[in-house]
Amino acid sequence: MRIEPYSPCPCGSGKKYKFCCYRKKPDTASFSATFHVAGEPVGTAPLPPSAADAGLRTAMDLNVKGxxxxxxxxxxxxxKIFxxxxxxxxxxxxxxxxxxxxYFQKYEIEKAIETQQKALAVPRSNPFGQASLALYCRYLPHPKEQKQLAEDALRRALExxxxxxxxxxxxxxxxxxxxxxxxxxxxxxxxxxxRNESLAFYGGVAAANLGEYERAAxxxxxxxxxxEPANALAKRYRRMLRDHAVPNTIRGNWPYFTPDELIPLPVYGMSQQALRDEVFTHSIAAVDLAESLINAGEDMAxxxxxxxxxxxxPAARELLEIIARSVTGPDARRTRAAMLLKGDAPGSGKPQDLWFKGKQRSVITRRHTLNPDYRFCPDPPAKWAKLFKDSVELMQQNPANAxxxxxGFKKVFTNAPEVFPxxxxYATTLLAMGRFAEAETILRDILREHPTYxxxxxxxxxxxxRQGRMDEARDWLRTYxxxxxxxxxxxLSWLFAQxxxxxxxxxxxxxxPFRDMIMRLAPDHPLLDKPEHQL
Structure with a gap:
């Protein structure tokens, strides 16, 4: 079938055929006019010329439109068009x-892989399809399956x-x-x-990662x-090579990608909770994105x-271990990584060797279980339950009701002392009335009797x-x-106080890290909208 030189190229580039695939040998982006490509198994016989021409021409036109x-x-x-x-x-x-x-752009990963495998079942060269399959596999939640399938696809693409x-x-x-x-x-x-500009970027970063710095430059x-963003990264990397600088990244490597390049478009619009529920968080792609965000700077770390x-x-744990063992970056990042590491029993208090405040130290980090059904004490007796509830609602409506x-609260705890909340x-009403010393005395008494409250x-x-007693607060935090x-x-109350x-x-x-932990627990909390000095 003859393709007119000035018709749209069937590869879908948007260019005219004459200025695109006219001089190229056929592959997946420039489909052969006959259905038999050199080197394919003999069994892939061409369709009858009339049927082949008509069907192919229609498919090519639809591909351009799609x-x-x-x-x-x-x-x-x-x-629909494809x-x-x-x-x-x-x-x-x-x-x-x-x-x-x-399908990939819609984040329907399984459909994307199924469709790509259908394309690869057609017995002809399709390096674009093999490389795409390896890319989509990055978003699968099954590490072993994903790795083997992707590596096989990459090897076939290179062949x-x-x-x-x-x-x-x-x-x-x-x-x-x-x-x-x-x-x-x-x-x-x-x-x-x-020597194409876009491909040269990959060559430069690859050479830099292999230590071939002259070639990289x-x-x-x-x-x-x-x-963008390749040209900006290329300029920055060239300056770093000229100055004999090393990348300030988690692994000390030269990244190929910015965070924006590592996430499918639909994921941008997901809420924090949707992201947690999404299969994306269980894929190696999520770890890629996390590493890129941390490498991008403290604002995104x-x-x-x-x-x-x-x-x-499993790669998430490996990366957290690298961060926790590192000697670069802020102490808070290493401490946070140590706290996030999986496998330690909650509250174990297991010492970890971390680079902290300028030297190697043995640091204890603790994990805590948050239980929405947890109760600090028995519910108020029926006789006092309504008064307790009404008093709470009064304070919620207006602190002037203190x-x-x-x-109300005084009557409840006088008659039911076991209801220490x-x-x-009552202490919070004293705070609302500016009676700080009285409130503090009650709070300390409660903590002596109920230190977990x-x-x-x-x-x-x-x-x-609030009173600026920072040294006292620091010493108290060390012991509590x-x-x-x-x-x-x-x-959440404890995180806001800290x-x-x-x-x-x-x-x-x-x-x-405290603001980030609060964001994870209560992303819509109204206090997060306040200026920090008003917290």
Whole structure:
């Protein structure tokens, strides 16, 4: 079948055929006019010419139309068009490659892999499809299955001769994700596109990661003419190579990707809870993103650590161990990584050797169980339950109701002393009335009798912080041990009290992890919208 020189190229690039695949040998991006490609098994006989021409022409036209929709991210419409292209010609693999890409962009990973494998079942060279399969596997939640399937696909992609730029670019990206640096350089050496600006970036980073710095600098000089973000990274890496600087990254490596390049578009719109429930957090791709966020700087590092803490992938633990053992970066990051490490029993208090405050120290970190059904004491007796509830509601409605609420709480704990939260609430009414000394005395009494009552501990720390008694607060914090198990609301109160303390101290390294922990527990808490000095 003859393709007009000035018709859209069937590879979907958006260019005219004459200026794109006209001079290239056929592969997945430039489909052969006959159905028999040299080197394929003899059993793949061509369709009758008339049926082949008609079906192929329709599939190619639909592929161009689908690509336009895909580039505009009109994914549902693009999927319909690519499905029509597949129906018109089942052996036209570019349409199936693009259909798989649509599913990936919608974050329907299993559909993307199933569709890509269908394209690869067509017996002809498809390096773009093999590299895409390796990329999609990165988002599977099953480590062993994902690794074997991806590595096999990458090896097959490297065995095929890529005659289109898109195939080489996709293969480089997948090789980069798996850290196959030497294979990137070998591919570029044998490719017709080895000096392309975008591909040169991958060559430069690969060479830098292998310690071939002169070679890296040459590649990166070419890559400075690439688009964003490759050109900006290429310029920065060239300066670092010139100054003999090393990357300030977790592993000391030269990253290929920014965080924005490592996450499918639909994940951007997910809430924190949706992300936790999503299969994404259990994939190696989530660990890739977490590492990239931490490498990007302290403003994004907390988000990366949070993602590592949520991940169930074994690589997340490995990365946390690397961070905890490192001697670079802020102490708070190492401490947080140590606290997030899986496997230690809650509250075990197991000492860990960490680089802390300028030298190696034995640091104890503790994990705590948050139980929404946890009860500090029995419910108020029926006779006093309504008064207790009404008094709580009075304080919630308006702190000016403190004198009335105080009388209610006093009656409850006088007649039912076992309901010590009534004494705590009485102390909070005293605080609302500015009677700090009286409130502090009651709080300390409660803590002597019930040291695990975190609400009282939080209120006491807030009093010391508010009054500027920072040395006293620091010494008290060193001796107070929070309970191993408590209610989430009590823990949140404790986190806010510590956040306020560190804000008052001006300790930014300590503020970040507390704010991040609060964000994970209660992302919509109204106090998070307040300026820090008002906490």
């Amino acid at each position: 690509n336009e929709l895909l580039h505009r991210l009109e994914l549902d419409e693009a999927i 499905q029509q292209a597949y129906a018109a010609c089942a052996d036209y693999t570019p349409a199936l490659n693009n259909l798989a890409l649509c 095929m001769h890529s005659v289109s730029f898109d195939s080489v670019l996709r293969t480089c990206k997948s090789l980069a994700l798996y850290g196959w640096h030497q294979e990137i350089l070998t591919l570029l050496e044998t490719s017709d596109f080895g 040459k590649f990166l000089k070419i890559a400075q003419r690439a688009g 907390d988000h990366g650590l949070t993602l590592l803490g949520e991940s169930q992938h 004198p009335i609420a105080a009388e 009534a004494r705590f609430n 975190l609400f009282a501990a939080s209120a006491l720390l807030r009093i010391m912080t 041990e929070p309970p191993e198990e408590t209610h989430p609301d009590a823990w 956040l306020a303390y560190h804000v008052k101290q001006g300790d930014r390294d300590a503020v970040r």
